[in-house]
């Protein structure tokens with residue numbers, strides 16, 4: 001009998017897992033640094049599902065790749081800390097830990113499912129070989145037969161029949177590849193799975209199905225999830241809390257239902273009104289006029305002010321800090337330090 005899957009002990013659900021503090025990441029381009037992630041801070045608890053939403057180019061992928069230190073040049077982490085609290089051990093700062101030290105946690109504790117499933121699976125290896133490789137690396141004493149049995153179990157968990165074990169990546173549909181990657185991410189019983197929205201090869205219905213499966217597994221095993229998407233209505237269904245990014249900054253963070261039903265930031269409201277609600281009557285969709293800024297030359301003050309229906313005089317001069325307001329965090333001058341809307 002091989003060890004079955006188990007992850008974060010349920011009793012620990014709610015404890016702090018990760019603290020991201022003032023994380024800044026820039027792409028050092030010939031035209032100058034692009035501050036794609038600018039002093040982002042949030043705390044993630046064990047077993048929590050955090051959604052990260054924002055338009056294309058708002059810095060979501062930059063944030064999550066930097067969190068696991070998987071960014072590639074020209075991206076550079078220019079400041080901040082990512083404090084990971086391993087189960088039963090002292091916290092570590094993932095920004096400063098050695099590459100070797102980091103390897104201990106990456107995949108074992110902190111797994112990521114990237115946007116492009118096709119490119120993450122090895123095209124010349126059968127699925128079975130890829131899983132056995134990963135399992136053997138993390139548990140050298142596992143026999144091949146046990147590794148294969150465990151692979152079958154992992155694939156079943158994400159709804160892939162075992163007869164796919166001998167398939168190559170190109171023989172799988174986009175949705176299956178995505179599921180296979182999720183199974184691979186689950187292989188080492190992680191504490192956290194970070195998922196970037198699949199942008200190609202998976203339609204919206206398939207995306208919902210895959211996510212529903214992840215949430216089911218999450219409920220069973222208790223790992224935390226960070227899920228990145230454009231689609232706020234999807235997060236409203238799945239996430240405990242939602243973080244909204246605009247031009248590399250966190251502009252609102254709060255409980256999913258609060259943020260969706262009563263958004264504070266005008267950008268959050270615009271984003272919400274750009275997607276059809278999952279339930280209820282169809283309403284007219286209103287996009288957000290204008291386009292996200294060029295981060296090489298961002299607008300002065302609040303980066304959203306040129307597109308904001310509620311801007312006032314100070315908005316093009318003062319960059320709003322992220323403050324606490326009505327139980328959530330928001331970066332908008334409409335909400336003063338006294339906590340009252342102006």
Ligand SMILES: Nc1ncnc2c1ncn2[C@@H]1O[C@H](COP(=O)(O)OP(=O)(O)OP(=O)(O)O)[C@@H](O)[C@H]1O
Nearest residue numbers: 027029034036055056057058059060061062063295
């Ligand atoms: N290799 C790069 N060189 C320079 N700038 C980059 C590079 N990659 C991304 N950027 C810039 O960084 C910013 C954030 O990009 P990022 O991909 O993180 O956004 P995103 O919210 O994940 O977008 P999407 O939803 O389209 O994936 C954008 O302005 C983008 O143009």
